[in-house]
Amino acid sequence: MFSYFLRRLILVLPVAFGVSVICFLLVQIAPGDPLTAIMPVDATAEEQAAMRAAYGLDRPLPVQYAIWVGNLAQGDMGRSIATGRPVAGEVFGAVQNSLLLAVSAAVIAFPIGIFLGFLAGYFRDTALDKAVTAVSIAGVSVPNYWLGIVLVIIFSVNLGWLPSMGAGPGGSRDWSWNWEHMRHLVLPAVTLAVVPIGIVARTVRALSGDILSMDFVQALYAKGMSRFDVLIHVGRNAAATALSVMGLQLGYLLGGSILIETVFNWPGSGFLLSNAIFQRDLPLLQGTILVLALFFVAMNLIVDVAQAAIDPRIKRS
Amino acid sequence: MLGIKRSFSALMLTAGLLSAQTALAQGTLRIGMTAADIPLTTGQTDQGGEGMRFMGYTVYDSLIEWDLTSADKPSTLIPGLATEWAVDAEDKTKWIFKIREGVKFHDGSDFTAESAVWNLDKLLDDTSEQYDPRQAAQGKSRIPAVASYRAIDPLTLEITTKTPDATLPYQLAWILMSSKANWEAHGKDWEQVAMEPSGTGPWKLEEFVPRERAEMVPFAEYWDETRVPKLDKMVLIPLPEPNARSAALLSGQVDWIEAPAPDTIPAMTANGFVISSNAYPHNWTWHLSRLEGSPWNDIRVRKAANLAIDREGMGALLGGLMVPAKGFLPPGSQWFGKPSFDVRYDPDEARRLLAEAGYGPDKPLKVKALISPSGSGQMLPLPMNEYIQQNLAEVGIDVEFMVVEWNQMINLWRAGAADPAVEGSQSINFTYFIQDPFTGLIRHLSCDLIAPNGTNWGHYCDPEMEELFTKIRNTFDPAEQDEVMRRTHEKFVDDALFLMVTHDVAPRAMSPKVKGFVQAQNWYQNFSSITME
Numbered sequence: 001m002f003s004y005f006l007r008r009l010i011l012v013l014p015v016a017f018g019v020s021v022i023c024f025l026l027v028q029i030a031p032g033d034p035l036t037a038i039m040p041v042d043a044t045a046e047e048q049a050a051m052r053a054a055y056g057l058d059r060p061l062p063v064q065y066a067i068w069v070g071n072l073a074q075g076d077m078g079r080s081i082a083t084g085r086p087v088a089g090e091v092f093g094a095v096q097n098s099l100l101l102a103v104s105a106a107v108i109a110f111p112i113g114i115f116l117g118f119l120a121g122y123f124r125d126t127a128l129d130k131a132v133t134a135v136s137i138a139g140v141s142v143p144n145y146w147l148g149i150v151l152v153i154i155f156s157v158n159l160g161w162l163p164s165m166g167a168g169p170g171g172s173r174d175w176s177w178n179w180e181h182m183r184h185l186v187l188p189a190v191t192l193a194v195v196p197i198g199i200v201a202r203t204v205r206a207l208s209g210d211i212l213s214m215d216f217v218q219a220l221y222a223k224g225m226s227r228f229d230v231l232i233h234v235g236r237n238a239a240a241t242a243l244s245v246m247g248l249q250l251g252y253l254l255g256g257s258i259l260i261e262t263v264f265n266w267p268g269s270g271f272l273l274s275n276a277i278f279q280r281d282l283p284l285l286q287g288t289i290l291v292l293a294l295f296f297v298a299m300n301l302i303v304d305v306a307q308a309a310i311d312p313r314i315k316r317s
Numbered sequence: 318m319l320g321i322k323r324s325f326s327a328l329m330l331t332a333g334l335l336s337a338q339t340a341l342a343q344g345t346l347r348i349g350m351t352a353a354d355i356p357l358t359t360g361q362t363d364q365g366g367e368g369m370r371f372m373g374y375t376v377y378d379s380l381i382e383w384d385l386t387s388a389d390k391p392s393t394l395i396p397g398l399a400t401e402w403a404v405d406a407e408d409k410t411k412w413i414f415k416i417r418e419g420v421k422f423h424d425g426s427d428f429t430a431e432s433a434v435w436n437l438d439k440l441l442d443d444t445s446e447q448y449d450p451r452q453a454a455q456g457k458s459r460i461p462a463v464a465s466y467r468a469i470d471p472l473t474l475e476i477t478t479k480t481p482d483a484t485l486p487y488q489l490a491w492i493l494m495s496s497k498a499n500w501e502a503h504g505k506d507w508e509q510v511a512m513e514p515s516g517t518g519p520w521k522l523e524e525f526v527p528r529e530r531a532e533m534v535p536f537a538e539y540w541d542e543t544r545v546p547k548l549d550k551m552v553l554i555p556l557p558e559p560n561a562r563s564a565a566l567l568s569g570q571v572d573w574i575e576a577p578a579p580d581t582i583p584a585m586t587a588n589g590f591v592i593s594s595n596a597y598p599h600n601w602t603w604h605l606s607r608l609e610g611s612p613w614n615d616i617r618v619r620k621a622a623n624l625a626i627d628r629e630g631m632g633a634l635l636g637g638l639m640v641p642a643k644g645f646l647p648p649g650s651q652w653f654g655k656p657s658f659d660v661r662y663d664p665d666e667a668r669r670l671l672a673e674a675g676y677g678p679d680k681p682l683k684v685k686a687l688i689s690p691s692g693s694g695q696m697l698p699l700p701m702n703e704y705i706q707q708n709l710a711e712v713g714i715d716v717e718f719m720v721v722e723w724n725q726m727i728n729l730w731r732a733g734a735a736d737p738a739v740e741g742s743q744s745i746n747f748t749y750f751i752q753d754p755f756t757g758l759i760r761h762l763s764c765d766l767i768a769p770n771g772t773n774w775g776h777y778c779d780p781e782m783e784e785l786f787t788k789i790r791n792t793f794d795p796a797e798q799d800e801v802m803r804r805t806h807e808k809f810v811d812d813a814l815f816l817m818v819t820h821d822v823a824p825r826a827m828s829p830k831v832k833g834f835v836q837a838q839n840w841y842q843n844f845s846s847i848t849m850e
Contacts, residue, residue: 031721031722031724031725031728032722032724032725032728033724033727033728036724036727036728038363038451038454038455039454039455039458040365040455040458040459041727041730041731041749041772042458042459042756042760042771042772043454043457043458044458044461044770044771045769045770047454047457047458048731051450051454054450082354082363083354083357083527084357084451084507084508084511085508085527090527149560149564152560152564152568153564156564156567156568156570157564157567157568160568160569163568163570164561164564164565164568164570165556165561165564165565165570166529166554166565166570167529170524170526170530171526171529171530172526172529173526173529262557262558262561263558263560263561264561265554265555265556265558265561265565267528267529271528272528275353275354275528275557278353278723278724279353279724280724
């Protein structure tokens with residue numbers, strides 16, 4: 001098991017290098033100028049050139065990349081051009097907030113998705129299956145930013161039950177697990193959970209339906225096993241694939257909540273990323289993309305290892 | 318009976334708690350800004366006009382300030398940290414400023430002429446210890462006239478300009494004064510100062526969570542008693558997404574939002590929210606290329622385009638929140654003058670002028686225009702430009718759009734009409750601040766500021782206009798300078814040098830609990846008079 005983990009860990013290194021190159025180059029390709037965010041439009045060409053030199057933006061791209069990677073290796077992600085604050089502090093603070101949102105959404109989505117998927121798989125081709133399928137397709141298809149706006153109109157504006165924006169009194173820095181703060185999490189977490197509910201339900205339905213039709217299930221029944229015990233066997237067989245889907249979904253929830261965080265003004269990595277894009281804040285953009293990409297890689301690694309632990313066939317292959 | 322008593326007591330207790338909460342919240346104003354972050358807090362703010370509005374003239378003062386007390390007339394300059402100023406009668410490059418006595422920073426240190434020198438070094442002298450590139454990036458280009466400065470005594474400051482420049486007072490209204498003592502107390506580290514800044518302004522920054530909120534409380538010892546805030550607290554919340562801003566107001570999470578989307582305004586007014594707006598020095602125009610071969614070199618074409626725009630019709634598109642252009646400056650501006658060209662909707666006259674210029678139904682004029690789909694302070698650029706495209710098509714001008722994202726638009730605005738990146742576009746739609754002689758008139762058409770040296774995008778250069786600009790800079794009597802400004806603006810309009818479309822009215826939506834706000838005809842506002850009901 002340890003050697004498998006080590007092998008997978010070594011494979012992460014070239015991926016991380018590739019990610020760093022791509023995220024550095026991608027942000028350079030986009031048209032625009034980071035100085036736009038920090039200088040008045042009347043700044044003279046001379047003042048702009050001085051500022052460009054001060055931020056090292058006048059150097060050749062390979063040199064800029066080498067400096068960036070060199071600093072990264074020392075734990076320095078640079079400073080945001082737009083705010084002057086250290087990128088690491090900005091990114092990790094925001095990722096922490098996004099993680100809170102993503103895990104909350106996962107806590108809502110995964111049990112519901114698994115339950116609905118099993119239900120539909122077990123009662124395949126019945127009215128219940130069709131209803132669950134309809135719900136899960138709707139979950140995957142509905143644009144979640146639109147759903148977020150609708151939920152805000154209903155629960156914040158019309159009913160006044162839940163807040164529409166922010167991370168609670170005092171902002172995310174004062175976050176604590178009390179209702180005053182948690183109520184700010186409800187609408188964005190529910191909105192964010194809708195897509196993974198659909199995906200997990202569809203996956204589990206397909207897996208459980210297929211497994212239930214396999215010969216070994218009939219053999220288990222023939223041995224006199226109870227229905228519950230048979231379902232446990234089905235669940236264990238489905239777990240590896242379901243886990244991989246859920247792991248990837250958690251990665252998507254963390255990095256892909258840009259619209260939800262914008263709609264709910266949630267101070268997470270998506271919100272940070274969206275502002276960094278509009279401001280062409282290259283160091284912040286590179287830092288955020290890199291951290292999110294590495295999180296995705298780490299999630300894949302964890303899922304791979306967990307799958308191997310659950311299903312020994314994976315390790316052997 | 319006991320149960321009823323208990324229920325009644327519980328009810329009273331609940332009512333008491335609720336009323337206590339209400340009382341606590343009475344003096345707090347929560348504002349949803351359009352900015353995505355709290356503006357730079359160290360002194361010279363970023364985030365454009367909004368930064369100066371909320372973090373500039375609140376926490377800080379400048380030597381000369383804008384009068385923000387009236388909604389009925391355009392703002393003028395008034396004494397700030399300087400009580401009076403004058404140019405030397407013999408040497409028109411030397412200015413003397415008398416510093417206000419007894420002004421203290423929030424940290425208790427005194428503001429003197431030395432403080433002003435220290436702050437100018439902060440922006441202009443990159444060898445000084447306090448030089449801050451971030452503040453310099455914001456402030457240096459605002460004071461191009463300044464050559465040198467010195468404190469003659471604690472209450473007298475001398476500033477020397479590179480050449481005689483009567484617009485210096487307007488330039489200095491940009492420059493905000495931070496505390497040297499506070500900077501020293503924070504280890505001479507501007508990043509530390511950002512978390513606990515100190516100015517001389519009417520508000521003190523009490524708490525600051527980057528990207529999320531800033532809380533300000535009144536500075537009770539503020540030098541101008543009439544501007545000591547009446548509120549207990551003002552909270553600034555960045556809410557860049559218009560729908561999120563509207564929802565936050567409608568659900569009671571903020572009391573005030575900047576720039577509500579026009580389509581949400583009916584819902585807000587129906588729910589009792591108040592929409593405040595007023596004319597202010599803002600311009601929504603097309604700048605026209607004056608390079609050789611541009612069709613806009615023909616004054617008949619320029620006038621025809623201006624006569625083709627149905628500005629009243631555009632008002633419906635914007636929910637009435639606009640001032641139809643009658644010139645380059647808003648009609649209420651003190652510098653509007655009496656132009657002879659009447660900017661109006663007259664498509665027949667537009668067609669006649671185009672025919673005279675050699676264009677007609679069988680030979681339509683084809684032009685290419687740079688626009689962006691959105692952008693800070695740009696109102697609703699896409700539908701507004703499509704509306705103009707339709708208007709111009711009706712008189713025989715076919716417009717092809719080149720649409721670029723806002724950040725790139727700013728770069729193309731700086732690059733100018735001759736830059737290959739604009740791909741032959743003959744106009745650019747841009748909106749901006751036109752509050753002083755430089756930003757209002759000079760920067761757009763001065764020969765010295767042809768892009769990329771400045772923002773004369775269209776490469777216009779005219780000796781007569783240049784002479785007027787020189788006169789503005791050399792007329793030191795404010796009333797006479799205003800007169801030159803009026804004559805300059807008349808030329809802007811009579812020569813139809815831009816496609817003059819509209820002016821924004823800075824709409825802001827607020828809860829009916831917000832009282833005492835007077836919306837000045839200015840980019841900045843005074844929050845000191847506000848109370849919460």
